[in-house]
Amino acid sequence: MPELPEVETIRRALHESLCGAFFQRVEVLAPCLREPLLASALQACAHGRLLGVRRRAKYLLLDFPARRCLLAHLGMTGSFRVLSVKEPLVTHDHAVFFLSGGKRLVYNDPRRFGLLRACVLEYGQSYPDDLAALGPEPLEPAFRAAYLYERLRRCKGPVKPFLMKQEVVVGVGNIYASESLFRSRISPQRPGKDLTRAECALLVRTIRAVLAESIAQGGTTISDYRQPDGSEGKFALRLRVYGRDGESCVRGGCPGVVQRTVQGGRSTFFCPRCQH
C-alpha cells in the first residue's frame, strides 16, 4: 500500500535505473486500471528519451521531451519492474514499455486501483492540471504548524481522517496517519478543531520525521509493496501501532493495549492510554 515513502523509494530507483533510457514502444496487455488504458495515447506520450522521474504526492511523473508526461499512480497494489530480455511477464502485468537495448519497464497491478495517464504540461507548469487540487508536500516548508492549524479550524470531524485528505497534506495514508498520531500522543478521535497550536507544531514535526525515517528505510512492506530491487521496505519493523492491535503499548512504562477502530471505513490503530 504505497504512501509517500514507498512512492519516493520507487521514484529514486526508477530515476536511477531509467533516466536517459530511450522508450520505443508500449504494449497494453490488460485494457483497464482505474480508468481505461489507451494504448495510442500512452504510445504518443511515453516515447523518446526519459528525462527524469519526479514525484508529487503519491503520483509518479515520467518526463519526456516536448512537455509530455506519463502520470502514474500505484493505487494499492501497483508496481513497476525493470526487466532484462529474458525475464518473463506475469499475471496482472498491464502495460509494457519497450526500451532500447532490450530492457522493458512493466506496470503490474492485481487490484487495478492504479492509474497510467498520458499528459502534456502547459507552458510554465511543473505538474499536469490533474494534480492541481493537491495540498502541500509534507516535507516542504509550506506544510507548517500555522497552515495545519488554520486548516483545522474548518475541520468538523476527527483529526485522523482529516490528515489523510490529500487536499490538506499529500502522501499521508492510513499507516503514517496512525503512526504520526501515536508518536505525537494525540488521539485519532480528537476533533480536529480542538488541536492547539502547539499540538499542530508537534504533529507537523512528527509527520515529517516519520516520513523521512520511512524513506530512509525504503518504505513499509505490509504485503504487496517491495522496493524495486525486490527487497522488503524495512520501516515495517519500526511501526509502533499499525497492525498491532491487542499488543502492549511500546511506550516505556505505558500499561495500555493497542486498539483497532474504524474511522471513515479505514482501520485506525492507537493506544487509548497515552494518546489524548
Add this chain to the structure above:
DNA sequence: CCAAATCCCTGCGTGC
C-alpha cells in the same frame, strides 16, 4: 457544503 458510505478489484487468512 460537508461527511459518511459505497464502489472499484484481487489475494490472502480464517472458519466450517
Add this chain to the structure above:
DNA sequence: TGCACGCAGGGATTTG
C-alpha cells in the same frame, strides 16, 4: 480439500 466470507484501502463518486 474446498468454499464462503471478511478484510485490506486510495480515490472517485454517490448518498445523507
